[in-house]
Amino acid sequence: MSVRSSPLFTSADASAAARRAARKEARRLIRQKRDDDRARRREEQTAERDTPRDVTHPRAGAHGPAAGRSWLPLRLQAHYATSAGLRVLYPFLADDGLGAIGMYIGRDLLAGASFCFDPWELYRARIVTNPNVLLAGVIGNGKSSLAKSIAWRSLAFGRKTYVPGDIKGEWSVVVEAAGGKVIRLGPGLPTRLNPLDEGTRPTGLSDTQWFTLVKARRRQLLRAIAETVLGGPLAPTEQTALTTALAVAEGAGGTPTLPTVVQHLLAPSPLATDLSSDDVAVLRDDGRRVGHALARMVHGDLAGMFDGESTTRFDPGLPMVSLDLSAFNENDEALPIIMTCASSWLEGALQDAQSGLRWIIYDEAWRLMSVTALLRRMQAQWKLSRAWGIANLAVIHRLSDLDAIGDAGSESRELAAGLLADCSTRIAYRQESDQLGQSAALLGLNPTQRDIIGELGVGEGLWRIGQRAYVVSHALSQTERKLFDTDERMTG
Ligand SMILES: Nc1ncnc2c1ncn2[C@@H]1O[C@H](COP(=O)(O)OP(=O)(O)O)[C@@H](O)[C@H]1O
Ligand SMILES: [Mg+2]
Incomplete structure (x- = not known):
């Protein structure tokens, strides 16, 4: 703040006393401004403190439906217990986890424990009723990376993987690294x-x-x-x-x-x-x-x-086989038909339960699901897959896509609902905020879980396995990171 001397005094006639008085007045003005500022800040703080917050809990705890979850000032010493005991003491809050059977996926963000997954083992333990997996999330959140990790880590367990329609050609490098075969199909190609x-x-x-x-x-x-x-x-x-x-x-x-x-x-x-x-x-x-x-x-x-x-012939002994369709234009309207023919050819080679347990991964499955006839074929195929030792993994963008197929009560709507029911494991990666309500309804999530799927970061997903739910952060190894990177083309 600048203080000008009073215009009543000029340098010529100002007496020493008058100059002193002017300086005093200036200091008073500065002090007053500071005091005013302080008072205003105090007032703002008081007002903020007195404003009612969204959630206030009476000292005796909250009332109403969420009362059991409110924070209470219990003065207890820290207590350690096993998750087996905690899930009894805190039903619906603590889960005893799925154990360490199957491949490592990443960290359970709520429990801090390692999260492992194997649909066939879960099926054997009667935790799920089928081994199929549905994976939904917005673009660029790590859905394909998770699918690739599942395929890659399954190799150690002797499980093979087939990718019947790799539209972006992003699986080829993974399949080749695993010692598998990439079948390239497209206009002008010899296959x-x-x-x-x-x-x-x-x-x-x-x-x-x-x-x-x-x-x-x-x-x-x-x-x-x-x-x-x-x-x-x-x-x-x-x-x-x-x-x-x-x-x-x-x-x-x-x-x-x-x-x-x-x-x-x-x-x-x-x-x-x-x-x-x-x-x-x-x-x-x-x-x-x-x-x-x-x-x-x-x-x-x-x-x-x-x-x-x-x-070309399909060799069922290979650890991975993919059909690379990247030679087609990604927006080709014939792509669902191409994927259907290609996957039908591949599936024809798969109907043998003696070939061991296998994954069929439909990255970009939503392209097939938009067409009733293809949806019908897909569902028929999925019904049989359990008998053949196959787990299907379908990747889509929005869960609500399943609810938007056909009119209410139509055949397509029923097929889509059936497909969802045929996926005991449903993984929700981040969903757009306008999709949260519908996604939560389809997955049977509670309000807290619904809020979670709107805030998930890259590689994080809410896993709904049978009746259980886990929030898992998928961990990528160095090798996988290099092999799976789809950002490379974007970032050079
Ligand atoms: N678990 C993860 N941790 C860290 N980064 C990840 C993870 N998963 C994916 N990413 C990054 O996100 C990028 C996009 O992932 P991608 O799997 O292609 O997404 P989507 O298939 O959902 O479009 C990848 O290139 C990778 O760099
Ligand atoms: Mg992808």
């Missing part, structure tokens, strides 16, 4: 897969059982492709035409291919079908729409990838 391949025959199946299984899988796949291209369900007559064309293609001997099925749909012959020419004319009419839909895989933009015999 071709026949989605109608029989696959590996499970041990212990009779001929009839096996052929029924193969036929059902082929029918499901063709129907899913046709419905996806057409954007709606097939009429019963169209389904019959499709089944007939498939049966004729199968009857010709050898493995059927998409071009032969398309040919029998668009130009059915009386000779092959054993029908009168009138019936064949009806069949041709019924199959026209489906035939043209499937023709896209043969003559259209997807030609050359799924329209002939496979150029």
Whole structure:
């Protein structure tokens, strides 16, 4: 603060007494300003202290539904107990953990203990009813890193991993480091897969059982492709035409291919079908729409990838196999169809319980889930997977995506709900704030857990395993960090 001398005095006529008085007045003004400032600060502090806070607890503890959780001034000495004892003393607050069985994931942020996970062991212990895992979270929070860690650390336990649709090509380096095989598929690339391949025959199946299984899988796949291209369900007559064309293609001997099925749909012959020419004319009419839909895989933009015999074989003995689809444009609207054909081919090779326990990881599963026909196929596949010793891990962005599929009461909505029910382990990484309520409802979280999933950092997730919940920070090793880094391209 600057103090000017009073204009009543000029340097010429100011007496010493007057100058002294002016200086005194200046000091008084400074003091007064300081006192005023202090008083104002005191007033602000008092006002803040007297403002009622959001949560105030009476000395005797809070009332109401959350009373049991309020802080009380108990004067006790620190007491140490085992988690087995604490969970009895503090039900719903302390959990005895899942033990040390399975691979190490990271730290349990609430208990401070190590967190280990193995869906097959949990299934054996009856903690979960199936080994499948759903992982949801916003982009860049470490979902893929966790999926890769799960696959990588499972190797030590002799568990294999298959990645049926690696859209970003980010799994290739992991698969190669594990000594596995990367199958690269894309326009102009030499690899071709026949989605109608029989696959590996499970041990212990009779001929009839096996052929029924193969036929059902082929029918499901063709129907899913046709419905996806057409954007709606097939009429019963169209389904019959499709089944007939498939049966004729199968009857010709050898493995059927998409071009032969398309040919029998668009130009059915009386000779092959054993029908009168009138019936064949009806069949041709019924199959026209489906035939043209499937023709896209043969003559259209997807030609050359799924329209002939496979150029590669699936080796079930490899520790990891991935289908690298990074040659496709990430926004290609045909990607769900491509992923379906590719995963159907891979799954065909998996239906053998003798091959040991395996992970199938659908990174970016939400692309498949947006299409009813693919959702239906996926769910059918998941139902069977338990018998084959497979754990599916599906990665999506928002849990509410599952609730947004189709209209209430529609088939798709039921399929999505069924898929959620078929995932006993649900991991929620950070969700957008407007998604919290819906996510909490879908996962059956309490309000505290709901708040937690809005505030999670990178690599942190709320794990809902059966009826239990854990907040876990996923720990990456040096090797993994280098191998899994997806930020590299962004940060150079
Ligand atoms: N547990 C973790 N600890 C530290 N950083 C992590 C962890 N998980 C992921 N990250 C970082 O976050 C980046 C994005 O992770 P990513 O798994 O690709 O996310 P998302 O698949 O959810 O988009 C990774 O490159 C990595 O650097
Ligand atoms: Mg990812």
